[in-house]
Amino acid sequence: MIDFTYEKKTTLQDALMQLFAIVTLLRSEQGCPWDREQSPKQVSTHLIDETYEYLDAVLSDDKEGQSEELGDVLLNAMMLLEMHQETDPAAGIEALNLVCEKLIRRHPHVFSDQKVANSSEVIDVWNAIKVDVEGKTHQKDDFFSRVPPSLPPLEMANEIQKKIRKVGFDWPDAQGVFDKVQEELAEVVEAYRNPRDEREDLEMELGDLLFSAVNLCRFLGFNPSLALHRSNQKMRSRFNALYQRAQAEGVQLNQENLAEMDRLWEEIKAERRLQHEE
Structure with missing residues (x-):
């Protein structure tokens, strides 16, 4: 049994530190076997699940639910932080320092004298700094090398299309995207009606239809997931x-x-x- 007394905190700093202290205790030898057995991969999956639960609370305008689910998101983030601290006591500090440095570096319009006219220019500045200052660009033989290979197919399709858009390879207007969806649907119908035609691959045509639907979401400014x-x-x-x-x-x-x-x-x-x- 661990001797710990919960206190209702009144500042954000104290509340965050209490959560981290509890997570540390749960991962300790005297803590919870289940929590000790968790891996970064497993906790990352929990984090995704909790993020969607938070999103559901936002979509339903459930204020109480948002508070609870936000706490679950922070719990899993803290769990990941503690896991890295266990293998390297400086890892968490380094992670926080790196993200703070990156935020300041990528916002020269906030922390320096660079001017931007709108949010679109902010994205341009952000991307330029990633490439020109940080050297974060694709490999010579793989334009998509910076798209995480572990992304689920739907999210990967969206990221591939966003990356292509950055070099100007995109539809001039929404009508072209609508037409492409209709074209892909027609090819699905054709493949379905000709199952013995070796040139027709129904599964591939269905994939192309899904890819074009994701592209439509992206073009219209919506997240397909x-x-x-x-x-x-x-x-x-x-x-x-x-x-x-x-x-x-x-x-x-x-x-x-x-x-x-x-x-x-x-x-x-x-x-x-x-x-x-x-």
Whole structure:
């Protein structure tokens, strides 16, 4: 048993340090076996999960939930910090020093006398410093060498497209992107209708369709992962409502009752729109 007394802190500095102290105790020999067994890879996955839970609270305007989920995000960040401290006591300090130096270096319009007119110019300055000052550019034989290979496919597609855009290889307007999505959809239909044609690869055509949809999100200024996450949440919410209503009305969820399920689905969609929930 560890002798520790929780105190409700009144300053950000004290609250952060108390969280870090608790994390350190959890990782200690007298602490929690589960916490000690966690690795940076596992905690990084937890951090992603908690970030999405925080995002859900933001999207639903749940202020109490935002506070709780933000705490979980900070917990996992602190856990990663402690893990690095365990192998190198100076690692955490170095990480914080490096990010502070980088923020100051990449904001000369804030911490120096450089002028920018808008946020677009801020991005240009940021990218120029990464390349010209920090030397962070792609390898000679791999334009995408700085795109993390561990990214999930959806995020990787977005990063590939953003990197291509930086050198001006992009559509002049949104209509071209809309047309490309339609073109890729037509190729999916063609491959589906000709399954014996060895020149047709339905899986590849589906991938091209997804890639063009990600490109459309990116071109219109939306994050494709967030857009898909919101659609997933909407589908879960609507279908759970259908599931509950079907139970109340004695409707079995099966192919034979498709017409009844469609009726319930349309009712729920209409109600949600009236309530401005979507």
